[in-house]
Amino acid sequence: MSHKPNGRVTTMKAIAYDRYGSPDVLELRDVPTPTCNDDHVLVRIRAAAANPFDWHLLRGDPYLVHLAMGLRKPRRAMILGSDVAGVVEAVGVDVTRFRPGDEVYAVTEVGGFAEYVSIREPRVALKPATLTFEQAAAVPVAALTALQSLGNGERVKKGQKVLINGASGGIGTFAVQIAKSFGAEVTGVCSTAKVDMVRSIGADHVIDYTRQDFAQSGRRYDLLLDTVGNRSLSDFRRALTRTGTFVIVGGGGGRWLGPMSQRVKAALASPFVSQRIVLVSCNPIGKDLEILHGLIETGKVTPVIDRTYPLGEVPDAIRHLEEGHNRGKIVITIGDSTKVDIR
Template sequence: MKALMYHNYGSSDVLTLKEIPVPTPRENEVLIKIRATSINSSDWELLRGKPLFARIWGLLKPKYHILGSDIAGQVVSIGKDVSKFRPGDAVFADIFDQWGGFAEYVCVHEDQLLPKPEHMTFEEVSAIPQAGVVALQALRYNGEITPGQQVLINGAGGGAGTFAIQIAKSLGTEVTGVDSARKLDLMKSIGADHVIDYAKEDFTKNKQQYDLIFDVVGRRSIFDFKRIVKPKGAYVMAGGSMRRLLQILFYGPLISKTTSKKMGLLMHKQNKEDINHMLSLYDARKVVPVIDRSYPLSQGITAFQYFGEGLVLGKIIITPES
């Protein structure tokens, strides 16, 4: 089978498309023929080995050589103890703990898999698991948000950001999206009430305060955000530089204890319940995955290069040709 692989940390130029053996499922695993895999920020971080915490699975060299956690495909064969799935079943999953999605086949434990809804494409369902759940959990960081509250999403034009806009709007909030000029029209089209081009306006100095701030970017100081969080409001960061991560880990608990503002880091919890909640929002037409481009696996290096430029509108999907 073909697989997009890397053996050293770096940018898209360390990726190579290789021919490797098709894996054999263990007793509780199924072999999946992959039909679609989406790129997440976690893939980019593990590829580069930055921030430093991305090297948790290998300080000097990566432990896993095939990235890709959000997969969708069809069951080809099953291990002898598998009882939940049969060959031909359409499935999807977040395999964040093992990776391996940017390939033609992957083996996955049956407990990680969910049936693919018949009315969704493989591309759509592969876009949801990680980015959708990160957005959902971030918006729940300070408890359930309520109608009329004001929500700001920094980095709103990417994968988690586009989901967050739609979820927040479905709950009746007033949403402000911050991103580059290229993404403003997209953010408006999926429901953002206000959009800000970060290159033209410093949104931390416009005297507007918010009940919840979801920071997907993680480049600004926590103190910039502290002044625009309302009393009893919250700021949650889902990714960023090592400097900003350390800053929020140190000052976040201190600010939360000494003020009425809750500020901290999102610890993404991979689980089927939140994925199913995202599917229910899709069924209610409250959330639709925003897919910028799909690339064949043979152009996976180009796909990662585009992702690294920060221009992606929503999600990028990689699909094996065969």
């Protein structure tokens, strides 16, 4: 069965592209409104968030993207956006946990920079009532990655020392707060302009990387979470205790494999070092969104939003993200300014 909003479907506004390139290739277009399959939830999106994944897909960078999405150009018109928050418009017949009118947030593979998206039920969770749609959209990918990097609490014991490299970014701002909620002593690494913000979200210590090098400080951490990929494996290992854990979520370069190259090197080194090396890929499950729900509603975690942009300004949002110095999350508001009637 497929459901169409109000029984009839026309088009919706979306930011789409047909060829790899800079944000200049993104266009605000009318595209068909998605249908809602049996196990899907159709969400009217109120806000979405941008992630580095978006510009990697857009630019076809690294080349690995071409293998997955289409060699010379994407196989079909693409709509970016993996994080959304909005209102359930319709549910498929197999959906049991949601009904029209529910306020939700979710991880969708792509399709978030649009007015509607259809998402498999397990990727959806009820939106924390304490958050606006903009705040809720900032949560899914970055906060899930942060939570899962810390092993949902299993990898961090009370009082342990945790270092977050990239503490002022999307993942980093969540990781600082989540690690604190698990009772860790948290050190964040960021640039000068973000030191006060990183301290304000709970970091016990902040290292301004323009003035101090965490790898040369002589301090040892029980867990080091890297979101930047700007240092060698031996630099990271030097900052860890002998049995510490090094968690890699992203960053690093290379035109063919991009951030995967750092992961491959770390995986190859892993059997030969005393420290534990963990490679994390965000697992987009609603169950972990429920854990975040608890941390958010008890005030332990609050999204940090750098800036919001209307749907038509997604190209500027991606340009800002690509500069790599955002302060928390970049959010897209999708509301009355882009509203089209579904007739």
